[in-house]
Amino acid sequence: MNSKQTISTRIAQLRQTIEAHDYSYYVLDAPTVPDSEYDRLFSQLRELEQQHPELITADSPTQRVSGQPLDTFIQVQHGVPMLSLGNAFAEEQVLEFAQRAEQALGASQGQSDLFSAAPVSIEYCCEPKLDGLAVSISYEQGVLVRAATRGDGQTGEDITANVRTIRNVPLKLQGEGWPENLEVRGEVYMPKAGFELLNQRALAADQKPFANPRNAAAGSLRQLDAKISASRPLEFCCYGSSTEDLAQTHAGTLQRLREWGISISPELKVVNSIEGCLAYYADIGQRRAQLPYDIDGVVFKINALEQQHSLGFRAREPRWALAYKFAAQEEITELLDVEFQVGRTGAVTPVARLKPVHVGGVMVSNATLHNMDEVARLGVMIGDTVIVRRAGDVIPQITQVLLARRPSDARAIEAPSQCPVCGSQVERTQLVRRSKNKQVVSEGAVWRCMGRLSCQAQLQQALIHFVSRRAMDIDGLGEKIIEQLVTRKLVASPADLYRLTYEQVLELDGFADVSARNLLSAIAGSKQPRLARLIFALGIPDVGEETAKVLARALGSMQRLQQAYPQTLLWLPEIGAEVAHEITSFFADNHNQSVIAQLAELQVQAVDEGQTDVAFQACATLAGFIEQFNISGVAHTNALRLAQHFKSVAALFAADWLDLCSVERLSKNTALALQDFISQDEQREHALCLEQQLIEFGMHWNCQRTQMQAAPLAGQTWVLTGTLEQLTREQAKVRLEQLGAKVAGSVSAKTSCVVAGASAGSKLVRAQELAIPVLDEAAFIERMTQLENR
């Protein structure tokens, strides 16, 4: 064998191996090699092909994206028309469909007397109806040659270049026995997780997100530049073939297609009665929210092809198939008005008042608009015709505005300048984050009523939160009672609860002697909570139960928490710049200070006041502290040198020029920048105060840097999902573990963060349901690098 032959053989082997891995991964859903091994094979093939371009063939796995962008799509004629399906929306229609089929098949078998003949037995094949775009894909001699949209069923558009980029569509058929010409049909769709990521990226890049996965799939597939399709998480699911005689049943046909590498639905089920079909519908309907893709119903097909042939078609719909649709989850309605609701922390939230409409069987007249950023993103105005969507139990949402139907008198939605409940000023919140060691302040999406507890809405919600089970746990103080206390002006802050008298409670609706005494004793019994509960009960924005626990365990007292500088809080686990800012702003507020003072006067005091947990006191390092000053030339390495040299902030600020010059390997320019910095009284005072506070709070410099480095993610649990492209799973896991995180296999409420690679599925969906932070691979790598360089 000459070397050319050897290379050509090696290329063929590599292609075959990659195709086999693709088959296991995409069709069997059972990966056979780790991503790293797959990537290695792929790179080898690409390299060999680059060295020998004459050996490149169109069906090589490296050639999914090729060619120049098109000017327009070419029209193609479907050899066999692409049919549509009859729809059913109610059980009776399904039963009628089965009855018609039974009768027709009975008649064709010569059973003219329906009462004496044995019933015709019909097997049905049940499949989910994916909410995507119908396409046809043709193979000649096992090689993908053409793909087309459904179009009007007779003529579609040539989207071959785009469909080639879909990773689970084989460019070459696997196995044996496929016909010379094979045409498969199915749905191209975008999995929910991929859709979410795509939209997150669009939002981050200030681009308009897609309204739903179907629109995203359609927009991604009909791209003149196939490179754009290639960058989108599209998948294909085959539901049939126009090629005859592949098997005797529909399920058998799909099974053969699967053996040739074509992806079919894993939810396929053959049942032997129409009741079986109805049970399938109920089962899938229940699991619908958990499926990794959107479906709008299920499809029942008579399984035996012979029976299908004998039933034939009516107009352009087969008599042997039926789509049983779920009640629509999206409807069109009108946005009548927008009202603003005030929450516990004063957040003023826009709520859409809609012309009532049935969505998925439920009458909807309100929808959430989240915040003013969402209003701007949707570009919605009062009077607009909008699409409202309900998914599962979540609050209905407006997903799209039908701009073409905008009336001339549509009104803009504006955040109120005064609170709709108390009339106080409404201010836009600020977002504080750190970037390159600098504090960056930008405008937030939330508008807040500044009335605090003088606002009835905030007071009522604050009290409901204060007494709740996970806060002060005061039994018997339900929402209705709180409403009475507020409207009768018996309570103006949580502290007032502890001042209620027997006579006052007795006068409330529904109270008598015993119940009044019970309530007062429940209130009195709550006076000594644990510190974490008391902190949580205060309702500090962004401070949930977990953050309250961290604050309590690290600082040990309400007084320390009130005095803490934001820079001090930043050293604590899981507290970022924004939360630190919220905490310090909360305690800077006179009103809040007064409530806390009153609670203390009323002897509402934590039982564990003064107790700190060393494990929770993050090890502040002097080097990290110096790095935060953001002095020109003083990044990680020089900060370490300065820390080793001076050993305290006080010593650093007392340094003179000669001292600075004696720091090992510090450039003159850096020494000059440092001299300038430490000579500023304001900086010195601030730094010394911070140092003193950190030491006072027990977070002094005597921790080793290694300890500090070992645990920036200590206590956190991360989950890796989907395909990572730049790192292997193992590499990602090792990096996380080195930073102190645990890596788990499933997502739960305890998960700290999810890293979602390409084609991430149910874990990503679960994370989104639980509002757990999700990073894509690029953001993950950036975060790891940041933490590793701390």
Ligand code: 5U1
């Ligand atoms: N799952 C599935 N979707 N779907 C759509 N099967 C299916 N079959 C179809 C269509 C239009 O048509 C065949 C019955 C021809």
